[in-house]
Amino acid sequence: MRASFNKWRFLSILTSCILIYSTIAYAIMNPRHREQFFQLYALGGRHMIGDYYPENTTTIPLDTNVSWYIGVTNFMGSIQYVMVKVKLGNSSIPPPNQTTATPSPAPELVFFRRVLMDNETWEIPFNWKIKSVERRRDELYISLKINGVETGVVNVGAVNGYNFRLIFELWSYDFDAGQFVFGWNSNGERRSAWIQIWFNTTIAG
Amino acid sequence: MTGGKVVILIAILMATFMFSGGAYDDGETIKQAEEEFLKALKSVKEAEAAGSDAGDLSDLVGKLNRALILLDDAVEAYKSGREGEADRTALQSKTISIEVESASSALKVQALKSKLRLKVMVMILVPLLSLFSSLLAELVYSWWLEYSRKRFLKMRIKLAEGD
Numbered sequence: 001m002r003a004s005f006n007k008w009r010f011l012s013i014l015t016s017c018i019l020i021y022s023t024i025a026y027a028i029m030n031p032r033h034r035e036q037f038f039q040l041y042a043l044g045g046r047h048m049i050g051d052y053y054p055e056n057t058t059t060i061p062l063d064t065n066v067s068w069y070i071g072v073t074n075f076m077g078s079i080q081y082v083m084v085k086v087k088l089g090n091s092s093i094p095p096p097n098q099t100t101a102t103p104s105p106a107p108e109l110v111f112f113r114r115v116l117m118d119n120e121t122w123e124i125p126f127n128w129k130i131k132s133v134e135r136r137r138d139e140l141y142i143s144l145k146i147n148g149v150e151t152g153v154v155n156v157g158a159v160n161g162y163n164f165r166l167i168f169e170l171w172s173y174d175f176d177a178g179q180f181v182f183g184w185n186s187n188g189e190r191r192s193a194w195i196q197i198w199f200n201t202t203i204a205g
Numbered sequence: 206m207t208g209g210k211v212v213i214l215i216a217i218l219m220a221t222f223m224f225s226g227g228a229y230d231d232g233e234t235i236k237q238a239e240e241e242f243l244k245a246l247k248s249v250k251e252a253e254a255a256g257s258d259a260g261d262l263s264d265l266v267g268k269l270n271r272a273l274i275l276l277d278d279a280v281e282a283y284k285s286g287r288e289g290e291a292d293r294t295a296l297q298s299k300t301i302s303i304e305v306e307s308a309s310s311a312l313k314v315q316a317l318k319s320k321l322r323l324k325v326m327v328m329i330l331v332p333l334l335s336l337f338s339s340l341l342a343e344l345v346y347s348w349w350l351e352y353s354r355k356r357f358l359k360m361r362i363k364l365a366e367g368d
Contacts, residue, residue, distance in 0.1 A: 005343070013342050017335035025327045079253050079266060081246055113277075115246060115269045117262065175247060 036186045038082070039073040040170045040193040043123075052197060059161075059200040060130055068126040068197070070168055074116040076184065081173035083113040083180050084124060086146065088154045089196070091163040096182065101190040103182040104167050109144065109151045133161065133203045142201055161201040169194045235279050238295040238302065242272055245302040248309040255316040262312070265305050272301040 044051030045067035054064050074080050089095065089106035096104045112124050128146045132153065135141075139157030142164070143150065158164045170193045171180040183192030249265050275298035283291035 005347075009346075010339060010343050014335055014339040017338045017342075018332060021331045021334050021338075025331055029323070029327070079246075079250055079262065113273060115249075115266050115273065117259070117266050173246075175250075 034077065036076045036184070037191060038080075038170055038172070038184060038193055039071070039075065040084075040168065040195055041071045042126075042168065042195050042197060043069040043071065045069075053199070058198060059202060061202070062130050062133060065127060065129050068128075070112075070124045070126050070195075071121055072114075072116070072124075072170060073121040074118055076186075077118055079115060079117055080184075081113070081115050082122075083111050083171040083173075085111045085169045085171060086126075087167040087169065088142075088144070088151075088156045089165045089167050090156055090158045091165075093156065095165075095167060095196060096169055096192060096194045098192055098194075101183045101192045103169050103171075104194075106167055107154055107156060109154065109166075110146050110149060128166075130201055133201055135203055140201060140203055158200075161203065163198060164201065165196045165198045167194060167196045232283055232291075234292045234295040234299075235276070235283060238272075238276055238279065238299040241299045241302040241306070242269070242276060245269060245272070245306040245309070248306045248313070252309040252313040252316060255313045256320050257309075257312040257316040265309055265312075268301055268305050272298040272305070275301070 042052070043049060047069060052066075052068060053060070054066060060066060070084060072082055072084060074082070085103070086109045087104055087106035088109055089104060093106045094104060095106075096102060114122050116122055126147065128144055130142050131145045131150060132143045133140050134153060136157060138159055140161035141153050141155070141157045142161075143153045145151070156164070169182060170184075171182050172184040173179070174181045174185070181190075183190055185191075246269060249262065249269065252265075253262055275294050279291045279294035279298060282288075282294060
């Protein structure tokens with residue numbers, strides 16, 4: 001005698017299968033949200049961490065080429081339009097505020113912008129030199145040449161030429177705001193990324 | 206005669222305006238190129254959200270970056286006083302952006318159709334697979350019951366030796 005067909009057993013198996021397969025289909029079609037962020041970094045002239053300064057000294061002589069690479073990686077999960085702003089600061093001008101996601105008030109020298117695919121890394125060759133130094137009382141003021149573009153004398157002085165800093169800020173385009181914003185929005189929170197490299201200069205003679 | 210002089214003056218002014226159109230441009234071409242770039246970028250992001258192929262999107266992003274470089278060159282030329290060159294370069298950038306916008310719109314439509322097809326396929330496959338799995342499970346269970354029953358029925362009482 002063969003086992004009889006039990007319709008209730010069959011229906012419960014069918015319902016379980018529908019639930020299981022639906023869950024699998026949903027999980028495949030809706031991948032899990034991962035954390036969204038950007039990565040910003042600076043490498044020396046040999047594409048490595050270190051060797052940021054020529055002759056291994058933070059005092060940069062006039063007309064000496066300095067080569068860095070500024071990298072941005074997009075881990076936002078979508079295409080992003082980003083900008084890296086380069087500013088010249090000193091020891092008294094405040095840097096960007098990570099807590100309030102406020103950029104530095106230091107004057108902007110140059111900016112670089114690009115559209116990045118998700119998971120794409122963009123490396124900006126950053127070649128610069130100090131073109132001129134002028135003394136105003138006890139502070140030195142400098143003009144720079146960055147990637148072939150001259151900045152003119154920047155209105156940021158450092159006492160005896162010590163503790164200048166180049167500040168690199170990452171900005172991203174916010175379509176709702178219709179403009180670039182410092183940092184990015186992730187899960188309703190504003191995050192930011194910036195780096196700074198200190199250097200000194202001296203007046204010739 | 207005075208009326209005639211006014212007419213001549215107006216004609217000269219109009220001719221000057223027509224032939225020096227670029228001088229009154231004031232970076233307008235660059236602004237338009239910038240706006241077109243942003244529209245194209247928005248369109249590409251929409252195509253991405255619709256599920257377009259990453260390879261196709263990568264090509265469009267490459268073109269957008271070319272348009273961006275041209276835009277930066279146009280701004281540089283404009284700042285240096287080379288307005289003619291600035292306008293030409295900005296127009297090139299604008300053309301690329303318009304191309305990208307059109308291509309990304311087509312990609313978006315394609316992606317939405319694919320997504321709809323996939324959803325319909327899933328809606329058909331899930332119940333079919335469930336039905337097939339249930340029938341298979343029922344068959345296997347029935348067979349196992351039958352096998353257990355037959356195995357039970359084949360059992361013989363065996364007396365222990367030595368009794």
